[in-house]
Amino acid sequence: MNEQCTSGVGDAYEPNFDIAERKVRVAISPICNLKCEYCDHGAKRSKEQLGAMEDFRSTEISDGSMDIEGYTRAMRSLYNAGYSGIAFTGGEPLLNRNWPEIVKNAKDIGYKQVQLTTNAMLLEYYVEKNGPLPKELDLLTISLDTFDKGEFARITKGNIDRVIAGINAVRDANPDLHIKANKVVMRNNLPDLEEYIKLCEQGGAIKRLTLLNLICKDPFSEDEKTLFNEQFVSPQEIMEILNNYNFHIDKKYEYITTTSAGLLINLMDTDKTLRSEECENCPMYCQEGLFTARLATDGTIRTCSDFNNRLSYIQSPKLRGEELDAEVFRLLEPQRRTTVQSTLGKFCTKYGLNPRRLN
Numbered sequence: 001m002n003e004q005c006t007s008g009v010g011d012a013y014e015p016n017f018d019i020a021e022r023k024v025r026v027a028i029s030p031i032c033n034l035k036c037e038y039c040d041h042g043a044k045r046s047k048e049q050l051g052a053m054e055d056f057r058s059t060e061i062s063d064g065s066m067d068i069e070g071y072t073r074a075m076r077s078l079y080n081a082g083y084s085g086i087a088f089t090g091g092e093p094l095l096n097r098n099w100p101e102i103v104k105n106a107k108d109i110g111y112k113q114v115q116l117t118t119n120a121m122l123l124e125y126y127v128e129k130n131g132p133l134p135k136e137l138d139l140l141t142i143s144l145d146t147f148d149k150g151e152f153a154r155i156t157k158g159n160i161d162r163v164i165a166g167i168n169a170v171r172d173a174n175p176d177l178h179i180k181a182n183k184v185v186m187r188n189n190l191p192d193l194e195e196y197i198k199l200c201e202q203g204g205a206i207k208r209l210t211l212l213n214l215i216c217k218d219p220f221s222e223d224e225k226t227l228f229n230e231q232f233v234s235p236q237e238i239m240e241i242l243n244n245y246n247f248h249i250d251k252k253y254e255y256i257t258t259t260s261a262g263l264l265i266n267l268m269d270t271d272k273t274l275r276s277e278e279c280e281n282c283p284m285y286c287q288e289g290l291f292t293a294r295l296a297t298d299g300t301i302r303t304c305s306d307f308n309n310r311l312s313y314i315q316s317p318k319l320r321g322e323e324l325d326a327e328v329f330r331l332l333e334p335q336r337r338t339t340v341q342s343t344l345g346k347f348c349t350k351y352g353l354n355p356r357r358l359n
């Protein structure tokens with residue numbers, strides 16, 4: 001086995017992880033206005049499943065997306081099942097013109113932690129036209145892989161100036177809103193990691209930073225495999241580089257620290273993420289494991305992206321009230337019981353992946 005893949009994982013994990021600590025990831029747009037090199041651009045995985053980015057539908061896009069009422073119903077049932085956090089994503093969520101109302105409804109239902117992840121390309125325009133973002137939003141996550149203009153354009157096909165203008169517009173319009181940056185750490189941008197952290201600190205608007213590992217979305221695709229082998233950097237290696245930042249590991253198996261300038265940084269240890277037995281057969285080594293449920297734009301509720309399309313799912317628009325609550329609970333029940341460890345090393349061996357090592 002490649003040294004890179006050897007896990008340093010200990011035995012400790014919590015089989016009865018409280019569902020209230022988990023969150024729902026809700027796709028509110030099936031399309032995106034950027035084309036990031038590592039992201040899924042709506043590739044069809046199987047006859048039935050259309051997985052555009054994090055929008056894990058069970059129907060074709062042409063079958064349409066849910067309206068506000070559909071989202072509210074599904075979000076309420078997931079809340080009734082015990083989830084207390086919610087994160088809106090897509091595609092690009094700001095492409096759904098109903099996004100502010102859907103966010104407000106999530107808070108009204110009772111979700112405590114309401115988050116939205118955006119590429120920020122439309123943020124300045126939104127603020128100019130509508131004023132502050134909804135006060136119900138607790139956390140705004142901005143995908144920001146690099147501050148370098150050329151590199152940003154190469155990775156995303158977008159314009160970093162618009163992202164920065166969007167961040168500044170929100171900082172001024174919503175001074176109390178927490179802004180977090182998401183950075184996918186890759187071999188290409190690894191040398192600039194500490195510089196990147198300094199730029200986040202200096203700007204002042206970004207209060208948190210999540211470092212993400214590159215997910216191999218499909219080890220059966222030669223392009224995906226090449227990208228992963230060339231660009232994947234393990235959490236352990238990132239920790240080696242940031243060893244003077246005093247990270248500790250929290251109960252969600254995230255490395256976490258606050259820098260002397262007050263920037264909170266976290267990085268999920270994917271080796272320790274709780275996974276189900278089904279994850280052992282999944283060729284997508286995701287970051288979420290058992291920590292999320294998924295609601296897609298057509299109302300499909302899944303326990304994960306379900307690459308193999310083998311798990312049960314619910315088409316929430318076909319159900320109502322208590323019937324929907326009961327189905328959601330039934331869907332989630334196995335997750336409350338089965339947890340296994342599925343290490344990165346085993347995954348790499350099984351799918352013939354061989355990521356490069358530093359030096």
Ligand SMILES: C[S@@+](CC[C@H](N)C(=O)[O-])C[C@H]1O[C@@H](n2cnc3c(N)ncnc32)[C@H](O)[C@@H]1O
Nearest residue numbers: 038039053090091092117118119143182214215
């Ligand atoms: C899929 S995007 C959707 C939301 C929005 N369009 C955006 O760009 O923020 C959500 C997050 O997933 C991350 N992501 C996408 N593909 C990834 C991959 N292969 N590995 C790790 N993170 C990935 C992105 O960096 C982004 O922060």
